[in-house]
Amino acid sequence: MLRQLTRDAAGLVVARGLEPVSRKFGFDRGVPIDRYYVEHFLRRQSGEEEYGAGDITGRVLEIGDDRYTKRFGKQVERSDVFNFSDVSPGVTIVGDMTREEDMPADAFDCIICTQTLLVIYDFRAAIRTLTRGLRPGGVLLMTNPGISRLCRPDVDLWGDYWRFTTLSMRRLLEEVFPPEQVRVEAYGNVLTASAALYGLAASELSSEELDLRDADYEVIIAARALKAH
Numbered sequence: 001m002l003r004q005l006t007r008d009a010a011g012l013v014v015a016r017g018l019e020p021v022s023r024k025f026g027f028d029r030g031v032p033i034d035r036y037y038v039e040h041f042l043r044r045q046s047g048e049e050e051y052g053a054g055d056i057t058g059r060v061l062e063i064g065d066d067r068y069t070k071r072f073g074k075q076v077e078r079s080d081v082f083n084f085s086d087v088s089p090g091v092t093i094v095g096d097m098t099r100e101e102d103m104p105a106d107a108f109d110c111i112i113c114t115q116t117l118l119v120i121y122d123f124r125a126a127i128r129t130l131t132r133g134l135r136p137g138g139v140l141l142m143t144n145p146g147i148s149r150l151c152r153p154d155v156d157l158w159g160d161y162w163r164f165t166t167l168s169m170r171r172l173l174e175e176v177f178p179p180e181q182v183r184v185e186a187y188g189n190v191l192t193a194s195a196a197l198y199g200l201a202a203s204e205l206s207s208e209e210l211d212l213r214d215a216d217y218e219v220i221i222a223a224r225a226l227k228a229h
Contacts, residue, residue, distance in 0.1 A: 022199030025149075030201030036210060037187035037220040038114050038143045039068075045141055045224060046072035055139045055224070058109030063097070063116050066090050080108070082133075098125040103133040113142045118162045119154045124172065131176045134227040140177075142225070144169065146186060146218035147193045164221045173225045181226035188219025 026032040031039075047054030056073045061080045065088050069079045080092040082103070095102025097120055111130055117123040130140055144164045145151075151160045170184040188196075189212045195205060196219055202210060 020197070020199040024199065026199045026201040029199070030203040033192050033196040033200065033202050033210070034115070034145065034148065034220050036202035037222070040187065041143060041222040042068050042072045042112070042141060047074050055141060056110050056112065059107065060110045060112065061108040061133060062112040064088065068112050068114065097129050098122045100129045100132050103129045105132050106135050108133050109135060109138050111138070111140050113140065115143060115145060117144050117164070118151065119158060119160055121159060121161050123162060127172060127176055131227060136227055136229045138227045140225045142223045144221045146221050147188065147196070149197055165218055166221055169221045169223050173223055177225040178228050181228070182223065184221065184223045186215065186218035186221055187213060188217045189214035190217050193217045193219050
């Protein structure tokens, strides 16, 4: 098996081979690169370090579990978790994201939905469901993969269908949110895209390498959308 993980003369990580360094997205090596970007985005919206206005407040719903509500929430009055079953700790709403009727209407000040639409075939229905859950003036904080390997075991359990771009995510959100209230951005560059595919962890790159953004290499797509009053 040919595999190399080195740094070149300029100090840049070089990975070469027919097998990844990790098939677990880098979780077994530290914080995965895509999660580094997800957390950077949410930190900016949380009010930390004088970023943003502090969106993760009031009644907050998180899809899957409440890890980011706990980590980044400011003055959270109530935390809810939406999941397809109650197998995860803290689940308060069991439902199907493609069924709007499974989501309480006009209930939440903030909804956090990270790395989820890729495993939902009818992602437009899921976006409508998320929109239904927001109170007027509520905010959706969403991330999705751009450049990524297949997600296992999800692909074997219920499917892994989609990857997105800033353009596709903006157009999808503008179908249900006021266009002037939709902000979409991308994280990544050619190095972090390659490193993520090989399964390196964020700690194996420098902050300068991680934080450089190249519009041609969208590793993570992040969006903030505000529901109309």
